[in-house]
Amino acid sequence: MRVTVELPQVGESVVEGILARWLKEPGQLVQLYEPLAEIVTDKVTMELPSPVSGRILRFLVEEGAKVPVGTPLLEIETLSDTPCDSALSGEEAQPTGVGVSERVGRLLEEERPVGPTGGGAPPEAEETAIRRAEDEGAPMKGGAALVEKPWYSPAVRRLAREHGIDLETLSGTGLGGRVTKEDVLAAIAQRGVHTEEERVKITPIRRLIAENMQRSVREIPQAWAMVEVDVTDLVLYRERVKEDFQRREGVKLTYLPFVLQAVVEGLKQHPRLNARWAGEHIILRRRIHLGIAVATEQGLLVPVIRDADRLSLAGLARAVHELTQRARQHQLTLEDVQGATFTVNNTGALGVMLSRPIVPPDQAGILTMEAITQRVIVFTDRGSHTLPKVMDESLSSFVAPVFSVRYCMNMCLSFDHRILDGAEAAAFLQTVKQRLEAFSP
């Protein structure tokens, strides 16, 4: 196509120039940017570079002529589509406008140099066309190819850690086979579909329980003993008074307050069960703060009834109720769960017959009360029960045995064998047992 080359604006305040000397001749081929002529202005002498490649058709101005800026100087026939042509084609490139707000505006293409202050002719209203160009700049190094063993980016490692993904099982779609963030995200999404394992996050409570149990098992040599308690009289007693109690006190009367009272008496008579191992000493504690184990959704919590020995049965019942409520509603404070000197666990409420609890750190023992069941008991001559023996001493004659069905409850004690031995543990259990069996029917 035919291109007319005009005298360009070569300086801010330049308005005209002299075409001093042509450097080419009509008919000659000229390359893009090749000098066409020497131009002299009031400031300098300069060369006029060709804006296109092509063949020079004809000159329009004579050597030596002084012409104003913008005067057509010569014509060139271009040989092929150059990038400049596509920009001059007059097609307005339509922006796709995806996600770009209108006020961002658009960048206009300029046809001719506008000079530093923009003193040249106003530009055509065209969007800059994107030219085809080779990729430039230093190519990206790295990816998995750079290092011997598999390399994982920080984002990949973080996602794998957060979701428990084993990176070595993944194949990568990134540069050089690199495992990318998208690869990990895809693995996470796919994992929900079919899996043999499920990973559960460890909650703070779970972690605390784990740490305490581990510490306890590691530090305390634990021994265990149990007794069977005949709670028939207690059961009957409770049946008799429980409705009045609830009406009067506003809380239910369970078996736990009775057990706590018995435990308090046991601890008073056998203070080693209310002690703790302190390395150089065994510290006997005078005050009795009973931890009561409460099962909640989040895990095992053990709120503490402080000075349990100063509370009446009603007081204990109220304390149990209140702490259990607060535990289940996640409202326990740090104070509520600290400072227990002995712990009681009502595993019976869960239907358990026998359990081996773990002594909490800094305590001497933990006692469970198991499920109350009806059992067939053989009676021998004992205490206030004046019933015939099963066998007489000579083992030579039998007397008809007396059976009865009684309410019985096992109680299991784990204890710190550094602080006390089986004899004292058994003695403690006997005290508790006798206290619970001492109700009048």
Added chain:
Amino acid sequence: MGEKSVIEAIRDAMREEMRRDERVIVLGEDVGARGGVFLATQGFLEEFGEARVIDTPLAEASIVGIALGLALKGLRPIAEIQFADFAWPAFNQLLGEAARACYGSFGNVRVPLVVRIPYGGGIRGGLYHSQNMEAYFFHTPGIKVVAPATPYDAKGLLKAAIRDDNPVVFLEHKKTYRLVRGDVPEGEYVLPLGKAEVKHEGSQVTVISYGLVLHYCLQAARKLASEGISVEVVDLRTLRPLDRETIIGSVQKTGKVLIVHEDNKTGGIGAEVAAILAEEAFEFLDAPIRRLCGPDVPTMPFAPPLEEAYMPTTEKIVAALRELAAY
């Protein structure tokens, strides 16, 4: 709502602020009788008079120094440095004095000064009309540095700068003056300094930029969208203070980032953005942080092919983003 060019938006901002507050004055070379070599203050002398529109000699240190003095006296001067390339003599007054007055006086002295500076190349400006010097201002505590790319941003941010009681260097890319047009609302509005803006949302790669080349980044993003690569474009708008929240938030989303600016690479704003991301978004990076900048040569060349080799172009940005997305 009308469409304006960047220079028109800047002119409107100044005119509105001068009408609103008679303490606002402008001073600089050719701002009065000539109306500014870019016509930024066209008509101002006639409307506001010689006392408020002052033609200065060719003496940049004096322009800024006198403006500083006027600011200390209670005026709100807008000093114009005609080209960033001429700003060097003013550095002492601007960075050595104006930037420190508030801090040095324990907050008792305020400097409500705006220094408007056309900068940047791509206009065949050569050695003395193309320079980028934002890095020097960016590095200096005690001043704010603003570099809008669109007419809407230019007007709102310049108004904010004029109303700010601190010295603000307001950088205007001269190639955007007439070549970037966009919608500008009729009514009064002010944009907050220190806030970047996501100009194009995306999910795979973030590109952070400012000034003229922001528009090349937008073109690149649109081109790559048609190839299925989702690019998020963040316009910094204010260079100092940087909007760390927007920058980090975007990279946390995409994991890959390219920083593009016309200024020389070494010690440019991209270096600081990269450092911030490495420090505060390390765990979210899925690829090395990349920068596409002007080369480390003393100035933008005058010869057209060399100037084009120097500038970040849409094609170079597209290639870098494609590579980054594939990493």
